[in-house]
Amino acid sequence: MQNTISFRVADFLKRFPPFSYLQQNQIETLSEEVSIIYKEKNELVFDVEETAHNVFYTVHKGAVALWSVQEQIVVDICDEGDIFGLRPLMAQDKYRLQARTEEECILYAIPFSSFRPLLKSNERLADFLVESFASNTRNPYSKSHKGKLFGDDFKFNPTKDKSVLLDVQDVKYAKNLVSCNAATPIKTIAEQMTLNRIGAMLITKNELPIGIITDKDLRNKIATGLFTPHATAEQIMSSPVITYPKKMTVTQAQMAMMKNDISHLVLTQDGTVNSKAVGILSKNDIMLSLGNNPSVLIKGIKRTKTVAQLKPLRKSTMNLLRGYLDQNIPMGLVAKIISEINDACIKQIIKLCLETMQDAPPVKFAWLAMGSQGRQEQMLHTDQDNALVFENVPEDLFEVTQAYFLDLAKKITKGLHHIGYAYCPADMMASNPKWCTSIDGFKELTTNWITNPGPDEVLLSLIFFDYSKSYGDDHLVAQLSEYILKEIGRYPIYLTHVAGNALTNPSPSGFFRSFLVEQDGEHKDQFDLKKRTLMPLSDAARVLILSHNITGISNTWERYEKLAELEPNNKEIYLACSYAFKALLKFRTKQGLENKDTGRYIKLDRLSKEEKMKLKRTFKTIKEIQELINLRFKVAQIR
Known part of the structure; x- marks a missing residue:
């Protein structure tokens, strides 16, 4: 048996x-x-x-x-x-x-x-x-x-190495190699270069590189009459060839070209002339790679004259994001860079839309980014959440003032949609009169949420409280933040309701840490990464930071790092939450880029064993922070 x-x-x-x-x-x-x-x-x-x-x-x-x-x-x-x-x-x-x-x-x-x-x-x-x-x-x-969770162990000091953002980007090189032998006539080489639209011809022997001829060689040696078009490649080629490995960063390529005073690099399998060439890298390739540098992108964004010109620049942000993830740059730094670029796009759209308005704004205003962009956590092309707050005006002027800003907001949200930000399905946008009002209007709205914390009111307040100013008057934003904290202090039971909401998201795992997947609907049998992991961590961070009467920190992992300072006895769990959130956000971003979606729903059968295990390591942290929330805010009192 x-x-x-x-x-x-x-x-x-x-x-x-x-x-x-x-x-x-x-x-x-x-x-x-x-x-x-x-x-x-x-x-x-x-x-x-x-x-x-x-x-x-x-x-x-x-x-x-x-x-x-x-x-x-x-x-x-x-x-x-x-x-x-x-x-x-x-x-x-x-x-x-x-x-x-x-x-x-x-x-x-x-x-x-x-x-x-x-x-x-x-x-x-x-x-x-x-x-x-x-x-x-x-x-x-x-x-x-x-x-290490998702390889988030790369460390460097950006203040000491200001070129690091260039250095981490791999250059894109021409892989459609065209080559000939040393006896090929120059006339034939020039014809082939024109036909294939290339700027350099590789000369090989036994499939190994022995020389290179560039446009510059044709100009300096043929057009000047130094050699006739009937000369052979061997007579004018640059030799020996300067070769480098195919894995090169922008900075390395720039330095190699400057060091050797050349405009093309031959890339081989092992970086030497003793292995087969895989591509040719030109100065033009480097310039294209530089277009994915954040400082260059932001300069380009600020120079745009139309919203249409912004769209390809916003698309380049995704290429930059891929490069950072491939190079294993810490997620905290990646998020800040991408958020700065997103913010630059928003600001430029607002400026362009203001130029289309017949009149200047009647009063001061501020544009608020909310939700994931407000927390500096919006990596992919997700939907927009925003609001517009303007100065108080006399009652008889409110309607016309709001109408002006609603018109402006509709232009702005349309522009954001054009460059890749989908409209909010819940219409939580400044083009909605509810989210385009005076400072007193927003104060009244938040007071209603805080004093009558039903499920709908709590959900709305959670998105709204994660705001950051993208454009406009700082004083209006500071005034609103100060008012929110004051109201929360007057009605502390509100935080208990917020804490209760933080515990409503279902557990990410079941018996023996098996993944709990969607049971029905469009995403049946898929794992909801946002609802089961990211949201519980961000919701917990929000209620904890509000309980300390702190505003101005909307980012989830920065909230946890601040909490670790404020509560040394809970430092370990807060830092674990900070680390877990960054790791999960990185994982979602990678999934979104690979599958060309938001990265929210994960098909578990497509994950490796290693990826599944690393995901599971965050579940313990989520459970622990939810237990802390439950005990601290006595959530059982409202259930």
Whole structure:
């Protein structure tokens, strides 16, 4: 009779390295020796300086944290399919880290005595483990180290390296290589360059680059009569060829051209003349790449004369965003740069629309960006949320004043729509009279929300309270912020209702941290990244920062970082929330760019195991911050 349990173990193990390198019969034999261990949450698996067990472990369900006890930090978290505790056995050493369960777990304990013979007979298995130990990662072939969420571990100091924003962008080069041999007549080369619309011809021998002829060579050596069109490539080509690797940044390419006083670089597989050429990089290619630099983009935005001219510049922002994500730039910096560009687009549209108005604004006003743009978290082309507040006017002038600003707002929202910001489905835009009113009108509106905090009122206030000024009078915005805090202080029960709303979003995970997906509708079986992860974190940050009477900080991770300063006893969880939010926003942005949508709904079958595990690591943080909210604001009182 077959051992069905061992077969289940084998089916699990073969899905993950290093076991996936074993033959089926080897996995089945090994699985018969495996012990199944159940551990409660926060239970020790092994401790520092403990003699290594005669088994190592792989996580079947749950998660295990590896702690550096001396530094009191979590070095790594082992998720489904990860192995741990093997290195000490191979090194015949004691444990250097403490392994403790993050939640209830099912572990497979694998006897090292049964595993050791497989290392000798399986070269791939041995190589994998050697590589993983050398690189200090469990999977050396993953794109980023497991201990870091979505690779958000890149660090640099932008104040010390002002060129970094250029440097991180890969240059785009011409890949449609046209080449000839050294005996080809110049006349033929000129004809081919004209036909293919290229500025340089590569000269090769045995498919390796030996020279290059550019437009400049034709001008200086042929047009001047120095050589006739019947001369050969060998006579006028620049040789030896200056080559570089195909992976180059804008700054590296600029420096290479300046250093060698040339206008074209030949890019090869390994960066030398001993490998096949893959492309030619020209100064024009660099200029095109420079167009994706934020400072160049913003200058271009400010010079536009029409909304139509803004559209391609706004599109270039997405290319810039892709470059930053590919280079693993910290999400906090990426968000600030993209938000600045978005803000520049908004300002320029407002300026252009003001020029189309017959009269100047009758009174001072301010344009407020709300929602994700107000929080400086709008990475992709999502819908617009905005409002317009203007100075108080006498009652008999209110109607005509509002009509002026409504006309202006309709032009502005139309312009924003033209460059890629969809209209808000709920009509929460300044073109709606409700969101285009005087400072007193907004005060009355917020007082109603705060004093009558029903579900609809709370939802409206949440979007509105995440505002930032995009254009106009600072005093109006400061006045409104001051009034909001004053009203909240008078009606503290409002924060309890806001806290209650922060707990309404469903949990991201179910039993054993399985993803909770949509049960029906258009996005059935998909995971709602916004509602189940990002919104709970941003909602919690908002109510906590408001409880400290602080305005002027609308960004979610900056709110958590400020909270960490204000509440040192909760510093760890607040910083964890800051990190988790940035990681999740980065993940959503990547998904949106890959799938050409908002990145909100995720098809789990398209994610790698690593991506799923990294997502799950944020769930614990979400649960902890919601527990803190529930206890602090006594949400049960209103339920």
